[in-house]
Amino acid sequence: MTAALTVADLAVHYPVRHGPPVRAVDGVSFTIAPGETLGLVGESGCGKSTVSKSVVGLQAPTRGSVVVDGVEIVGADRRTLRQARARMQMVFQDPATSLDPRMTIGAAVGEPLLVRGLARGQALRDRVAGLLAEVGLRPEHATRYPHQFSGGQRQRIVIARALALRPALLVCDEPVSALDVSVRAQILNLLVELQRGLGMATLFVSHDLAVVRHVCDRVAVMYLGRLAELAPRDALFAAPRHPYTRALLLAVPEPDPAAQRAKPRVPLAGEIPSPANPPPGCRFHTRCPMARAPCREQEPAWRQVGESMVACHFAEEVNSPGVDKPGC
Ligand SMILES: Nc1ncnc2c1ncn2[C@@H]1O[C@H](COP(=O)(O)OP(=O)(O)OP(=O)(O)O)[C@@H](O)[C@H]1O
Ligand code: SF4
Numbered sequence: 001m002t003a004a005l006t007v008a009d010l011a012v013h014y015p016v017r018h019g020p021p022v023r024a025v026d027g028v029s030f031t032i033a034p035g036e037t038l039g040l041v042g043e044s045g046c047g048k049s050t051v052s053k054s055v056v057g058l059q060a061p062t063r064g065s066v067v068v069d070g071v072e073i074v075g076a077d078r079r080t081l082r083q084a085r086a087r088m089q090m091v092f093q094d095p096a097t098s099l100d101p102r103m104t105i106g107a108a109v110g111e112p113l114l115v116r117g118l119a120r121g122q123a124l125r126d127r128v129a130g131l132l133a134e135v136g137l138r139p140e141h142a143t144r145y146p147h148q149f150s151g152g153q154r155q156r157i158v159i160a161r162a163l164a165l166r167p168a169l170l171v172c173d174e175p176v177s178a179l180d181v182s183v184r185a186q187i188l189n190l191l192v193e194l195q196r197g198l199g200m201a202t203l204f205v206s207h208d209l210a211v212v213r214h215v216c217d218r219v220a221v222m223y224l225g226r227l228a229e230l231a232p233r234d235a236l237f238a239a240p241r242h243p244y245t246r247a248l249l250l251a252v253p254e255p256d257p258a259a260q261r262a263k264p265r266v267p268l269a270g271e272i273p274s275p276a277n278p279p280p281g282c283r284f285h286t287r288c289p290m291a292r293a294p295c296r297e298q299e300p301a302w303r304q305v306g307e308s309m310v311a312c313h314f315a316e317e318v319n320s321p322g323v324d325k326p327g328c
């Protein structure tokens with residue numbers, strides 16, 4: 001079966017006026033099967049949004065390949081890119097900036113259909129009413145303006161618009177981070193329902209592991225422009241194979257105080273190094289509690305350990321009982 005998305009050796013180096021380019025993304029590869037949701041997690045600045053923008057054609061890569069639904073979009077001509085864009089849609093963090101304040105909700109949601117000549121007049125109004133219903137809004141909302149809605153409702157409108165062309169791939173970049181905590185679960189549940197019902201592949205970008213756990217089939221962990229680990233969700237949460245994944249998981253607070261006390265403490269020490277000048281060898285070595293001599297010189301290979309694909313020389317030791325002992 002053709003993958004909905006294949007990203008191969010993607011790199012995005014932003015030029016800067018003085019000094020070396022920012023290697024925001026530096027050799028990232030993954031695939032997403034039709035109907036699958038892949039989570040992309042990592043700390044702020046690790047390159048998640050740059051990956052998502054490259055996938056939807058908003059950021060030209062420095063090298064690599066992005067194939068959406070069988071079509072290469074890197075270096076594609078305008079016509080190919082336009083056709084491919086209809087097959088992928090993006091939902092950003094802030095719904096306020098994704099909607100034109102002067103456009104009614106009906107016009108905004110129906111625009112992709114109108115522009116492509118797929119519906120107009122009553123047929124268009126009917127399609128818009130159907131899309132609004134899919135995201136839990138009412139037909140009469142079509143005549144209102146974005147400012148008349150709450151943040152959560154505005155994100156529903158953005159999602160309705162993204163679904164108008166029935167994309168094969170949906171890219172969600174922190175879709176609930178700007179929303180009130182009280183409505184986050186509703187929007188996440190809506191996304192899961194729609195994704196399952198429509199069989200869309202989804203790239204779901206988030207810094208929040210609890211959110212990713214809730215919505216994703218597989219999870220890719222990114223550090224300083226590279227993937228550290230990629231694994232099925234349950235395997236990643238039960239037995240992380242990269243010290244960075246493990247540290248991220250241990251940093252997630254447990255709701256149960258006893259479980260929280262039982263957790264070993266592995267603080268993520270130090271700052272993330274600059275992507276303009278990443279450390280040699282393993283990029284994580286400056287912060288890794290397991291780092292030793294080879295880590296500073298040799299870049300770890302991307303290899304399979306257990307159910308994970310992982311880039312760590314010592315991945316087999318990450319879940320061993322002695323891993324938290326001092327001096328390890
Ligand atoms: N246009 C640009 N020019 C130069 N550097 C950029 C540009 N856009 C992003 N960067 C840098 O590239 C790196 C990756 O940024 P990106 O926005 O992709 O990270 P992110 O993982 O999405 O972060 P966050 O979680 O904060 O959204 C950061 O160091 C950022 O400062
Ligand atoms: S290769 Fe070394 S520094 Fe990198 S994550 Fe593994 S143990 Fe840590």
Ligand SMILES: [Mg+2]
Pocket residue numbers: 048049050173
């Ligand atoms: Mg981002």
